[in-house]
Amino acid sequence: xxxxxxxxxxxxxxxxxxxxxxxxxxxxxxxxxxxxxxxxxxxxxxxxxxxxxxxxxxxxxxxxxxxxxxxxxxxxxxxxxxxxxxxxxxxxxxxxxxxxxxxxxxxxxxxxxxxxxxxxxxxxxxxxxxxxxxxxxxxxxxxxxxxxxxxxxxxxxxxxxxxxxxxxxxxxxxxxxxxxxxxxxxxxxxxxxxxxxxxxxxxxxxxxxxxxxxxxxxxxxxxxxxxxxxxxxxxxxxxxxxxxxxxxxxxxxxxxxxxxxxxxxxxxxxxxxxxx
Amino acid sequence: xxxxxxxxxxxxxxxxxxxxxxxxxxxxxxxxxxxxxxxxxxxxxxxxxxxxxxxxxxxxxxxxxxxxxxxxxxxxxxxxxxxxxxxxxxxxxxxxxxxxxxxxxxxxxxxxxxxxxxxxxxxxxxxxxxxxxxxxxxxxxxxxxxxxxxxxxxxxxxxxxxxxxxxxxxxxxxxxxxxxxxxxxxxxxxxxxxxxxxxxxxxxxxxxx
Numbered sequence: 003x004x005x006x007x008x009x010x011x012x013x014x015x016x017x018x019x020x021x022x023x024x025x026x027x028x029x030x031x032x033x034x035x036x037x038x039x040x041x042x043x044x045x046x047x048x049x050x051x052x053x054x055x056x057x058x059x060x061x062x063x064x065x066x067x068x069x070x071x072x073x074x075x076x077x078x079x080x081x082x083x084x085x086x087x088x089x090x091x092x093x094x095x096x097x098x099x100x101x102x103x104x105x106x107x108x109x110x111x112x113x114x115x116x117x118x119x120x121x122x123x124x125x126x127x128x129x130x131x132x133x134x135x136x137x138x139x140x141x142x143x144x145x146x147x148x149x150x151x152x153x154x155x156x157x158x159x160x161x162x163x164x165x166x167x168x169x170x171x172x173x174x175x176x177x178x179x180x181x182x183x184x185x186x187x188x189x190x191x192x193x194x195x196x197x198x199x200x201x202x203x204x205x206x207x208x209x210x211x212x213x214x215x216x217x218x219x220x221x222x223x224x225x226x227x228x229x230x231x232x233x234x235x236x237x238x239x240x241x242x243x244x245x246x247x248x249x250x251x252x253x254x255x256x257x258x259x260x261x262x263x264x265x266x267x268x269x270x271x272x273x274x275x276x277x278x
Numbered sequence: 279x280x281x282x283x284x285x286x287x288x289x290x291x292x293x294x295x296x297x298x299x300x301x302x303x304x305x306x307x308x309x310x311x312x313x314x315x316x317x318x319x320x321x322x323x324x325x326x327x328x329x330x331x332x333x334x335x336x337x338x339x340x341x342x343x344x345x346x347x348x349x350x351x352x353x354x355x356x357x358x359x360x361x362x363x364x365x366x367x368x369x370x371x372x373x374x375x376x377x378x379x380x381x382x383x384x385x386x387x388x389x390x391x392x393x394x395x396x397x398x399x400x401x402x403x404x405x406x407x408x409x410x411x412x413x414x415x416x417x418x419x420x421x422x423x424x425x426x427x428x429x430x431x432x433x434x435x436x437x438x439x440x441x442x443x444x445x446x447x448x449x450x451x452x453x454x455x456x457x458x459x460x461x462x463x464x465x466x467x468x469x470x471x472x473x474x475x476x477x478x479x480x481x482x483x484x485x486x487x
Contacts, residue, residue, distance in 0.1 A: 093417050094417075099339075099422045100384075102438060103380055103391070104387060104390045106437060106439050107435075107437055107438060109436040117387075119384065119403075119420065120386045122386075138343050138349060140339075140343070143341065143360070143361055143362045144361070145362035145363070179334045179418040180418055182421060183421060183422045193349055193432040193436070195431075195432075197375065197432070198348050199347045199348060231344055264390045264391060271389065
């Protein structure tokens, strides 16, 4: 493109248009139905979103009740922090304390549910081929990235998850007060009997996946930044691919829905919320 | 000197009893110490902190846990904000550790944990919402809170729960403010789990400047 003169509007236009068709790893798939590598039984016409986030990337999207969201750790060293809101009323949001307390367990895995602060299931975890996740350590911020990498500015080489969340939320008219405690996918944190946290950063085998089902209309915010306790000094991280497709709302005989009395009531609360 | 003021330096600028089940809020200026006394024992004190200068900056359980690489608050623990700044330091505690992960009870989470018959019961989130409403804050401002005097063990397989407390009548803790903060408390009204020994009781709040 260097040979195209940009000293006139038409020259600048030609220069810009010559970029068409450039492909990089971290970009959205448009139309989403061009997505490949779909699960068995999911046809291309059902796909509503596909996007690959590189190290430091972020994305935000509304997906509706019944939709599935699959996160793929493409090369084995992905980490993604997530905020979840009720898309129709964002003052309702993920509550990590209720999520672990109501399930009487600290760890998310296949069959777990993600709860809002209004006693409802926002997401359920259909499939998980990873080693585990983290509901305790939260998002990196400017200070924590500065300590690890020398700087943590959003405009620098080591953007932090809190700034990425803030930017994504601003695009929905939401602000700093809406950056709530988050979930961290793909880097398992274990709690010792003395309360100590131990993160395993891998790298793990490529292709690990988490598939979530939206139980409400949710607004998702994803920030692909290193785990805040990742000890490596070099902003080590590989891309995460996000794929979402339409699906039916959860039936009353669903196994996750019926797994526990607490979960059953959380699904009941969802149905009550959508009753018209 | 009364027992309640032992080893508390400075002039007492506030000394209030928070009735059972009630909210409480107060500014604590940088350098001042807030003492919380568990008057009758095993009374969970749900606790949020906001910066006076900018209340979008507030206590963050996750930042606090990540920085100390531990979910419990023990003596010396620093409560960090969502932007990683020190807000308060636990300078003294007669109870070995306190909870950061259990969150606050709400009418809604009570329906999950105990059943829909508990929906009308009073809950900490209602206390937080009412106390914060006086400052123009709302549910966006409710984040994971500290639970002083509350015991939430995590077992090897991840099993966790609010269990019998390890506090006792008259035990206290001291928090030194590292910036000017607004403290918002819910003296927990929960009666369906052991966090208050199934009997909510008053606590005493003393601020020394």
